[in-house]
Amino acid sequence: MNDPLGALAPRLAALRARDRYRRPRLRDGAPGAEVVVDGRRLLAFASNDYLGLAAHPEVRAAFVRAAEEAGVGAGAAHLLGGHSRHHQRLEAALADFVGQPRALLFSTGYMANLGVVSALAGRGDTVLEDRLDHASLIDGARLSGARLRRYRHADVEHLERLLATAAGTPLVATDGVFSMDGDLAPLDRILPLARRHSAWLLVDEAHALGVVGPEGRGSLAHFGLDADGVLVMGTLGKALGTFGAFVAGPETAVEWLVQAARSYIFTTALPPAVAAAAHAALDIARRDEERRERLRELVARFRRGAAQLGLPLMPSETPIQPLLVGDDARAVALSRALEAAGIWVPPVRPPAVPEGQARLRITFNAHHRPAHVDRLLAALEAAWPCA
Ligand SMILES: *Cc1c(COP(=O)(O)O)cnc(C)c1O
Numbered sequence: 411m412n413d414p415l416g417a418l419a420p421r422l423a424a425l426r427a428r429d430r431y432r433r434p435r436l437r438d439g440a441p442g443a444e445v446v447v448d449g450r451r452l453l454a455f456a457s458n459d460y461l462g463l464a465a466h467p468e469v470r471a472a473f474v475r476a477a478e479e480a481g482v483g484a485g486a487a488h489l490l491g492g493h494s495r496h497h498q499r500l501e502a503a504l505a506d507f508v509g510q511p512r513a514l515l516f517s518t519g520y521m522a523n524l525g526v527v528s529a530l531a532g533r534g535d536t537v538l539e540d541r542l543d544h545a546s547l548i549d550g551a552r553l554s555g556a557r558l559r560r561y562r563h564a565d566v567e568h569l570e571r572l573l574a575t576a577a578g579t580p581l582v583a584t585d586g587v588f589s590m591d592g593d594l595a596p597l598d599r600i601l602p603l604a605r606r607h608s609a610w611l612l613v614d615e616a617h618a619l620g621v622v623g624p625e626g627r628g629s630l631a632h633f634g635l636d637a638d639g640v641l642v643m644g645t646l647g648k649a650l651g652t653f654g655a656f657v658a659g660p661e662t663a664v665e666w667l668v669q670a671a672r673s674y675i676f677t678t679a680l681p682p683a684v685a686a687a688a689h690a691a692l693d694i695a696r697r698d699e700e701r702r703e704r705l706r707e708l709v710a711r712f713r714r715g716a717a718q719l720g721l722p723l724m725p726s727e728t729p730i731q732p733l734l735v736g737d738d739a740r741a742v743a744l745s746r747a748l749e750a751a752g753i754w755v756p757p758v759r760p761p762a763v764p765e766g767q768a769r770l771r772i773t774f775n776a777h778h779r780p781a782h783v784d785r786l787l788a789a790l791e792a793a794w795p796c797a
Contacts, residue, residue: 429738430759440465441651443777445754452754453782455772460621460729461701462776463651463691473652476686484679488515489668492679500685501656503692507627508615508642510658514667517680519616519645519655520546524553525671526641526657527583530610531556535578538569541764542591544614547583556581563588566599573607580609586629587617590763590771592726594622598633601640612641620649620695621728626702650695652688654680701776705729708774708783715787721794729774732758733790734767740795741768747793753786 425431438446441459445452463469476496486492497515505513516522527550531537537551542563551558557577561568573580582604584595597613604611615628623631626649630637641659646652657667667674695701712731716723722734735741741757748755748770759768772786 429742432759441775441777443775443779443782447754452749452752453785454754455774455778455786456754456756457773457775458617458648459651460649460705460773460775461626461651461691461695461698463620463649463694466651466691466694468694469651469687469690472690473683473687476683477681480682480686482681482683484681486679487675487677488679489675494679494682494685496682496685496689497679500689500692503689504644504656505658507625507692507696508619508644508658509627509631509637510640510642511661512664513656513658514664514671514674515680515685516655516657516671516674517677518653519614519643519647520549521673521677522643522645522655522657523547523583523614524550525673526612526643526667527551527581528554528672529667529670530554530612530641530663531579531581536572536576536580538572538576538580538582538609540564540584540588540595542588543583543585544589544616545761547585547612547614551583564593564596566596566603569600570603573603573609576607576609580604580607581612582609583612584614585617586613586615587622587728587730589617589730590758590769591724591732592617592728592730593724594618594629594632594728597629597635601630601635601637605639610641611639612643613637614643616643616645616648616655617728617730619644621702621705625696625699646684646688646691650688650691652691653684654688704776705774708778708780711780711783712772712774712787715783716790719787719791719794721790731772731774732769733772734769736766736768738768741770744770744793744795748789751789751792753789755786 441457441464445454484492501513523546531554533555535556537556541560559572618629620626643657646654738759745757755770758771
């Protein structure tokens with residue numbers, strides 16, 4: 411007898427047995443240095459609100475003002491009356507920020523990547539992606555029907571070999587800053603290579619915008635690259651502290667997305683008040699270099715201290731500072747030990763990272779103070795290696 415519901419129980423049990431079971435933790439209050447998790451106050455190194463803008467007074471005020479004027483929901487998809495002046499203003503500001511002719515808002519970054527990859531690549535084409543690319547880029551390639559080929563992490567020679575035999579129009583997609591590793595893609599080598607092969611280049615700036623490069627303009631700006639012809643995807647839910655995403659690029663490419671990106675067309679526009687809040691956050695992110703400076707100092711302090719303790723740091727200069735643990739059960743145990751000491755760092759396990767590379771994903775934000783870093787280091791010293 412077919413029992414689809416009954417078939418799930420052993421699958422759940424198998425995840426539990428392998429330390430792969432995940433559940434959301436209940437958080438009260440706004441993201442900050444300390445948060446209340448499952449009723450208990452913890453010092454947290456877990457959020458992507460790198461600049462600490464999610465609860466910033468100016469961002470909140472912009473949100474409330476726009477909600478009072480425009481309501482909470484957009485009411486419709488962009489093409490059916492949901493496109494407000496708040497969206498339009500934000501699109502113009504984002505395009506200017508990343509130095510592209512035009513930007514198009516999507517309701518989430520996941521949807522932006524699905525939309526852009528599946529609109530630009532199709533059957534007969536080749537999508538080339540870094541092995542560590544975000545799941546949404548991988549899923550976009552699968553949805554497109556193009557052939558997906560994955561090159562070894564940051565291995566430009568491997569990418570070049572795959573490009574040499576790519577069928578149809580090639581599309582190269584990479585994270586700018588890798589979400590679980592924190593390192594930067596070698597865009598200074600990837601961009602000329604993509605141009606030489608007349609390939610699209612899509613750079614996912616989710617963890618780079620606001621954080622990396624002059625004014626926080628991202629990894630392309632960090633390398634000082636002329637990004638003419640490049641497609642830039644960015645999210646608003648990380649350093650910009652709000653919600654939503656965008657794709658920016660050449661006018662014609664963005665116009666094509668309006669016509670063809672199904673995750674743009676067939677979904678409700680993000681709330682106009684969220685767009686207004688993101689606009690306020692973008693203003694702060696651009697002008698407040700001190701937040702980025704504070705982050706850099708926290709990262710440097712952590713790396714110095716961790717190196718002294720002999721902890722396995724990864725080659726990252728960004729606020730994402732993972733500690734590679736390897737074994738899933740050990741990563742979970744370590745996270746629990748830190749939590750017992752009042753510190754919250756989530757473990758990250760496969761499939762979010764490759765097999766055998768479970769880790770603690772430590773992230774810093776502008777709310778943290780040097781003393782918080784020192785507390786984390788002391789707790790790690792006591793808990794490591796937690797075999
Ligand atoms: C978070 C993330 C996304 C998805 O963005 P959302 O707006 O959260 O859906 C896409 N790419 C990368 C690299 C990310 O880290």
